[in-house]
Structures are given as structure tokens and as C-alpha cells.
Amino acid sequence: MADSPVTTGTPTTPDTPATTGAGKAKTDETPVLLSVRHLSKSYGDHEVLHDVSFDVPEGGVVVLLGPSGSGKSTLIRCLNGLETIQGGDIIFDGSPVDTSSEKEWRRLRNSIGMVFQSYDLFPNLTVAENIRLAPLKVQKRPKADVERQMDALLKDVRLTEYRNAYPRELSGGQKQRIAIVRALAMNPRLMLFDEVTASLDPEMVREVLELMLRLAGRHMTMIVVTHELEFARRVADTVMFLDDGTILERGSAHDFFTDPRTDRARGFLESMAPIADD
Template sequence: MHHLDITALEARYGTHTVLSGIDLSVGRGDVIGLIGPSGSGKSTILRVLMGLLPPASGSVKLDGETVDYANARELRRLRDRIAIVFQQYNLFQNMTVLQNVTITPIKIKKRPKAEVEEEAKALLAKVGLGDKLNAYPDQLSGGQQQRVAIARALALRPEILLLDEVTAALDPELVSEVLDSVRLLAREGMTMMIVSHEMGFIREVSSRVVFMANGRIVEEGPANVIFDAPTQTRTRDFVSKILRH
């Protein structure tokens, strides 16, 4: 049994179909890289998984149990198990780094403050920000803020981490420090789904790469197959264009 199973998933914005017939299985410890042109539906898959956009049809199963996205209690339980980091870090500006990472586990999850803070300090050290616990977001670079956002997601102790273009808003010289944090998580066996335009990184870190176009999965396979020997013309065109740049 897979950790996460997406079957025949459809999603719409109004009358516009944005995902069509998506079938995707994710095993524990898998790192799935989602690539494809803008508007192909990569980020939409992550939004549907988090319950931010209701699926029009199809199913999502977590450990064999079908997720009922219309059920508020179930949605809350799902968000205990899956966390997402967005392109915009959305940190609380009036809170320190440590407070940003600990507020949800303490206030919403009602976990003991001392234990949560201990864990948060370890997570912040892991993403290279052990010396910034008392800094405020406006004292940090974009790359540092994004690493705080990753630590904040990890503080929820998710089984699956979704990363949606986490480097897209960053200056080029700050990208690598964020990717280093993600590399570390991959090495530790964190199950992840990553939407990114950083192709070298996707190639290096993904156990499987999924190429999407027009709301559908065109092709999926090991990174070396998708990047070096794709079978679909659409994949070949995309890969040859981006690798030429």
C-alpha cells in the first residue's frame, strides 16, 4: 500500500478544468518532483491535497483511507499529517523566528511549550538559523525567511511535506541556501512533493519526476529517464528547451 494515492483526480476553477484524470502514487520517503510549463496544474495538485481547492471528482487516499475533503474534522486531521510551504513565506511580522515556528504547535495543537520550543530550536539549527531565534522577519533575508517557513512546517511533524515553488520569490544568490535545507530533508527520508523550476535540483533530489501539461500527467519516471530519455514528444520539447537555457 502506498502512503498517498491520488486516483482519477479532477479539479476546477469555476467552469475551467485545471486538473484532469490525475493518477499518482507516493511511497514513504519518496521525493516527487513536479515539473511542466506554467499553468500545467502542478501547484493545483498541492492545493487540492491540502484541501484549499475541493476536488471535483476522483479520490485521495492516505494510508489506504479515503480523505473526505467536505468533512472539517477530517480536513484538520489531514493537515496534521501533510504540511505545505508556499512561495510567499507569510511569517508573522510581529513575532520572533522562534515564536513563528512554535505558535501553531502550542496554541492550536496544545502541545507543551517547553517541548515545542526545544524541537523548534533543533529544527531552526537544522536549517542553519540556530542563531536567529530572537530575530524578527524584517531583519532576515528572503532566503532566511523561507527557511523559517520550512522549519515552521516541520514543527507540525508532518508525514508529507509539500513545497510549492519555494525559491521562486528569492534572489538567485539566496536560492541555494533554501535548496540545501530541502536536500537535507530528502537525505533524512522525508516524503516530499516539490513543484519547482530549479531543474538541476529536481533532477538531483527526486526519486521520481512527474511532467505535467494542460492539467494532465504526460509522463513520469526516474529523473534520469525524464531528463535524458523521455518517451513523450511533449516532455522532450519541454526538457530540451529548459536545458538549453
């Protein structure tokens, strides 16, 4: 993915196949892993998500863009049961989710991994203990299997030597890569990323984004909230632009970044552009 240009595609709707960033067209035969239909979310009388519908095909990468307060992080948290919803349906791998059941969400979190901007590593545990805790305690997997997978993942992110380190001994970028490894150790089918570079120093952002690009290149199904526009352009199969709790635009990364269809999206992109020299 990191070495492949984004291939253009037609704008997508919930019923229209997407085109992947690697240029592999999603067809009607491509399985849909996640479907969201008419989702609504409110805090009291304030509706923060309104009639949100979309599909995520197996192996696809959806990037959520939009101004602060548009509902991006709330939406992604609804998809992992961290926020309750007031209406609509979530369908995972063809089965409707009982969104009112915490027991069902606990089961689904074995298949839906999530990484936050705040790392959320246990400070009193080593890197290895952080990574193997859930596979051993929640999934009840054999320790030898978990250890082999952990060693391979740590090697992949070039952090093998930090296996026995504590989070306080790591940089922000290293912590975030370990947080991603910890999620991957659960063998999720869908990964959710919520502004994972937002709290990093600029020089640490690249190593995390490169890891996510590699995951996309391996066809990991992902939904990503980010303000890193060049990264979004490279990684996304589909861009969804949210404003005021609704999906205002949906299409390929190429189409969104070269020819946004709404004034609101054009204004957003202009506001995020680098300041030009006089």
C-alpha cells in the same frame, strides 16, 4: 541525498513501485502514504486537472514539472485541502479523505505540511513565536518539548541566532528556511513544496535547496513543485510531467532527463536549458 547520485529506475505508474534518488528500490512492501485516484479540478467550465492518479510511497520524493499553467500548483493545493476538487479520491495513510470536510482537512494538516513561495510568516511575531504557535495552539504539545525541537531545527538550518528576530530582519532565503522549519515543527508525515525558491534572489536559492536535499536524505516524504531542473534531477525519486492538467509522463529522474518519451517533455526540457554560447 546531496552526495548520492540519482539511480536509474523504470518508469512508474500508480501501480508500479518507484526507485528512490538514493538508490533504494521501492518494493511492494513499501507503504504507500498518499494515493490519488482520478482527481479532477475545475474552475467553472474550465477543467484544470483531469483524471490525475498517482501514489507516493513512504519516504519517497515526487517532483512535479511542467510549463506554467499545467496544473502543478493547483494539484499540490488540492492535496492540502486549499482547493476543492470536483471528482476523484485522495487516500492518506490507507484512509479515504472526506475532501468536502474542512474539519477533516484541519486534522490532516497536522500530518501534511506545506511551504509556499511567499513564506507567509506572521510579521508581528518573532521567529520563535512563528515556529511554536501551531505546535502549542493546534497540537497542544508541552512547551518544553516544542522548545527543544525548535532549537534543534534552528541549529540544523544554521539560524539559531535569529531566534528572537522578526521576519523583516531576515533575508528571503532565511525567511524561507524558517517557513520550512515552522512546517517541520508540526512533525508532518508529508511535506508539500510549491515553488519555494521562485521569489528568491539567485544567491539565496542554494541554501533553501540544500535544506530540502537534506530532508530528502532523511527520507522525508515530499511532493515538490519546482523549475529548478538540476535540483529536481538530484532530489526526485519520481518525476511527473504535467501538461494541460494531465500527467503526460511519469518515471525516474534519470529516465525523464536523459530520455523523455514525449515531444512535449523534450520541448520543455529544451526550453529550460541554458543558452549556449555562439
